[in-house]
Amino acid sequence: MTYRDVVSKKVMVxxxxxxxxxxxxxxxPLALVFLVRERPGGYALGAxxxxxxxxxxxxxxxxxxxxxxxxxxxxxxxVGLAAGATGFTGLGLLPDAPAAVLAPLAFxxxxxxxxxxxxxxxxxxxxxxxxAVTQALSVESTLVSAIWALSPVTVTGLALxxxxxxxxxxxxxxxxxxxxxxxxxxxxxxxxxxxxxxxxMPRLLARGWPVYVTGAASLSVLALAELVLxxxxxxxxxxxxxxxxxxxxxxxxxxxxxxLYGLRSWPWxxxxxxxxxxxxxxxxxxxxxxxxxxxxxxxALAGAGVLQASVMVTRNLTLRxxxxxxxxxxxxxxxxxxxxxxxxxTGSLAGALLRFVAPSTAILAGVxxxxxxxxxxxxxxxxxxxxxxxxxRTVSGAGGVAGPEGAPISxxxxxxxxx
Numbered sequence: 001m002t003y004r005d006v007v008s009k010k011v012m013v014x015x016x017x018x019x020x021x022x023x024x025x026x027x028x029p030l031a032l033v034f035l036v037r038e039r040p041g042g043y044a045l046g047a048x049x050x051x052x053x054x055x056x057x058x059x060x061x062x063x064x065x066x067x068x069x070x071x072x073x074x075x076x077x078x079v080g081l082a083a084g085a086t087g088f089t090g091l092g093l094l095p096d097a098p099a100a101v102l103a104p105l106a107f108x109x110x111x112x113x114x115x116x117x118x119x120x121x122x123x124x125x126x127x128x129x130x131x132a133v134t135q136a137l138s139v140e141s142t143l144v145s146a147i148w149a150l151s152p153v154t155v156t157g158l159a160l161x162x163x164x165x166x167x168x169x170x171x172x173x174x175x176x177x178x179x180x181x182x183x184x185x186x187x188x189x190x191x192x193x194x195x196x197x198x199x200x201m202p203r204l205l206a207r208g209w210p211v212y213v214t215g216a217a218s219l220s221v222l223a224l225a226e227l228v229l230x231x232x233x234x235x236x237x238x239x240x241x242x243x244x245x246x247x248x249x250x251x252x253x254x255x256x257x258x259x260l261y262g263l264r265s266w267p268w269x270x271x272x273x274x275x276x277x278x279x280x281x282x283x284x285x286x287x288x289x290x291x292x293x294x295x296x297x298x299x300a301l302a303g304a305g306v307l308q309a310s311v312m313v314t315r316n317l318t319l320r321x322x323x324x325x326x327x328x329x330x331x332x333x334x335x336x337x338x339x340x341x342x343x344x345x346t347g348s349l350a351g352a353l354l355r356f357v358a359p360s361t362a363i364l365a366g367v368x369x370x371x372x373x374x375x376x377x378x379x380x381x382x383x384x385x386x387x388x389x390x391x392x393r394t395v396s397g398a399g400g401v402a403g404p405e406g407a408p409i410s411x412x413x414x415x416x417x418x419x
Contacts, residue, residue: 003262005132006139013184014124015143020178021081021116022144024088024109024171026151028053031167032106034159035095045099049106054344056110058337064115065333066201070122070191070326074182077119081179083112088172092165113175118332121316126189137316138262141309142255149251195324205334208322210380211315214274215335216342217373218281218311222250222304223346224366225285231359232289242294249298253305261310270321271381274314278374280307282367289363322384 032053033046068076087109094101121140128136158166196204226247230240266273284304291297315335323331346366353362 003135003139003259006128006135008127010127010185011124011136011139013181014120014127015139017178017181017185018120018124018140018143019147020174020181021113021120023147023151023154024084024175025057025113026148027155027167027171028088028106028109030152030155031159031171032091034155034164035091035168036102036164038164048099049102051344052103053106053110054340056107056112057114058340058344060111060114061118061333061337061340062205062330064111065118065330065336066205068115068119068329068333070188070329073119073123073188073329074185075187077113077116078179078182080113080115081175081182084109085172085175085179087112088168088175092168092172095165109171114336115329115333116178117336118329118334121332122189122329123185125320126186133320134313134317135262137313138258141258141261141313145251145255145258145305145309149248149255189325191324191326191328193326195326201327201330204323204327205331207384208319208331208334210271210377210384211319211322211331212335212338213373213380214278214377215312215315216338217370217377218278218308218315219339220342220346220373221282221285221366221370222308223343224350224363224370225288225301225304226250227347227350228354228359228362228366229288231354232363233294235359236292236294238294246294246298246301250301250305253302254309255305257306257309258313260306261313269385270314270318271378271385274311274318274381275374275378277307277311277314279371281311282370282374285370286364286367289360289367318381 029050032049033043036042036045036049039045064076064080087105087107090105091102091109094105121137124136124140125133154170155167158170229246230243233240233242268276281304284300284307287300288297288304291300316332319331319335320328349366349369350362353365357365
């Protein structure tokens with residue numbers, strides 16, 4: 001197995017559609033701040049609009065994801081993305097509107113396309129052979145890392161160099177273009193609702209709670225480092241301007257980590273590997289809080305990015321084992337919401353802690369909370385898999401999936417939901 005198994009015309013089209021659908025999501029919070037920052041109290045209003053946008057994502061992802069039907073997913077995604085593009089257009093065309101007008105538009109822009117992440121991920125795994133799913137998810141993670149690395153630069157450059165409304169109008173254009181691109185992809189994916197064995201969708205999705213907890217924890221600890229990094233640099237008497245290069249290193253590390261993950265097979269079960277990787281991420285972020293020089297912070301942040309990207313790939317693979325194929329898109333959407341909720345909670349925690357403790361202490365407290373969430377998620381996964389009876393598989397990277405003794409596992413029927 002190599003990444004050649006992922007390269008195809010359909011996957012390239014999927015990548016372009018994914019950029020159009022996801023870059024607006026990465027641009028939105030900062031773009032909303034720039035949109036209103038020159039008003040009286042503009043930064044507070046911008047933060048409020050960004051929070052409303054994220055709230056829309058958190059609400060929209062699970063609700064819309066549960067109604068996503070495999071056989072007509074393309075139409076569902078197109079409607080959501082078109083509505084999201086409408087929200088972004090309204091924000092860009094009405095920059096001077098009162099908050100009572102901008103807030104509903106921000107909520108619409110966040111909520112309407114929130115199921116796109118889960119739907120596009122499921123479409124991607126349907127475009128490749130079963131043996132190449134790990135590589136496909138690694139490619140997706142790399143693409144997302146590149147989007148999040150490019151978005152802040154794009155927003156800042158356009159808002160300051162052109163006009164504050166331009167980033168939001170660009171977001172609307174990108175999202176609208178993704179709607180057109182969807183019609184070059186399959187209408188949906190093969191899945192039989194009978195694989196749920198009569199269990200309701202909410203109950204099925206609840207089975208994946210350990211995956212959601214660990215996924216949220218993995219991004220939350222990095223979010224804490226990102227949000228507190230400027231204050232930490234000031235604490236260390238380091239120029240705040242180092243924040244940009246350091247965070248870019250984190251994003252680049254994430255892209256590299258996703259690619260590296262798919263190049264080989266890993267010897268542990270998915271829950272075990274995820275636990276080890278999360279401990280590594282936490283250790284790297286703890287080092288960032290303790291290191292006195294920017295030159296040494298850089299490799300610690302890059303290392304955290306490498307490991308965190310691998311965590312997210314393992315989370316997606318574990319969810320494929322926990323849920324039947326017909327529930328996967330909804331499961332991905334719920335995890336998307338959980339990660340967003342974790343990010344929002346982390347921001348609130350960081351703001352509260354910085355009033356009372358030093359930035360380094362705030363980061364270490366966040367690391368401690370992350371480790372507690374990680375242990376809770378790992379415990380839930382081991383209980384779900386019956387202490388190894390259902391989850392004793394080694395992790396596939398460049399090879400196939402192996403059983404407890406290393407023998408290949410053939411997948412058919414219901415088991416197609418796993419890797």
